Amino acid sequence: MKRPGIIFGLVILCVFQLSLYSCGEDDLKKAVNLSKKISLDTNRTTSVEIIYSDSAKVKAKGFAPILDKIAPSNGANYQEMPKGIKIQFLDEQQKITGSITSDYAIMKETEKLIIFKKNVIVVNQNITFNTEELTWDQNKQMFFSPKGVVTQPDGSFANAVDFSAPQDFSYYKTGSGYGETYLKEGFGE
Structure with a gap:
């Protein structure tokens, strides 16, 4: 009685191995064909400093270990x-x-x-903004993010959805969100 069970098990194992072999072979052929279609020319620079200027005035400096x-x-x-x-924004006096x-x-x-992706942090005197993705549109001179957390200097915060701000982050807009804020005593009286 034990022999038919062992033989049946070996047959199943062989069929399983054959099915894996045939799947892997087709996938490998597809990968080879894809690699022939894509051709990239890459030029790598290390320890890069990027300068952004507007009207001959330096507005920001960026530093990247690899570009x-x-x-x-x-x-x-x-x-x-x-x-x-890491990008640093500068004022007229280059501070x-x-x-x-x-x-x-x-x-x-x-x-x-x-x-910008992965652990994105924006800091200035008005806010700290943490997100996983932030896009700067140079044509619109605006930043956009699908979601993130805005923290004010007083410790209040908001989980923001559809975040947008001008390039100097002087203000920001959000579509919706929730958070915690602190009001001064006597507010609204």
């Missing part, structure tokens, strides 16, 4: 910062007024967008 300039064979060029970036840091960033040259 990859990527030119796909079909598509628009872009720059990728796989080890993150730091705020910063953005993230663990990853991509600059899409044609669309004039910079997308």
Whole structure:
């Protein structure tokens, strides 16, 4: 009685291995075909400082440990910062007024967008904004994020959805959200 069970088990094992082998072979052929279609030209620079100026005045400085300039064979060029970036905003006297840091960033040259991802933190005298994704639209001179947490200097905070702010973060707008705020004594009297 034990032999038919063992033989049946071996037959099932062989059929299972054959099915895995056939699946893997087809996937491998597809991967080889895909790799032939995509061609990238990558140029890597380390310890990069990026200067953003407007009307011959430096408005921001960025620092990235690695900057990859990527030119796909079909598509628009872009720059990728796989080890993150830190940007410092400057006033007229070149004093730091705020910063953005993230663990990853991509600059899409044609669309004039910079997308910050992973542990994005914006800090200035008015707010601290934490999110996982923040987009700067150079054409609109605005920042956008699907969601994040805004913290005020007094400790009040808001979980914000559809966050937007001008490039100097002088104010911000949100679609909806919830949070905690502190009111001064006698407020509304």
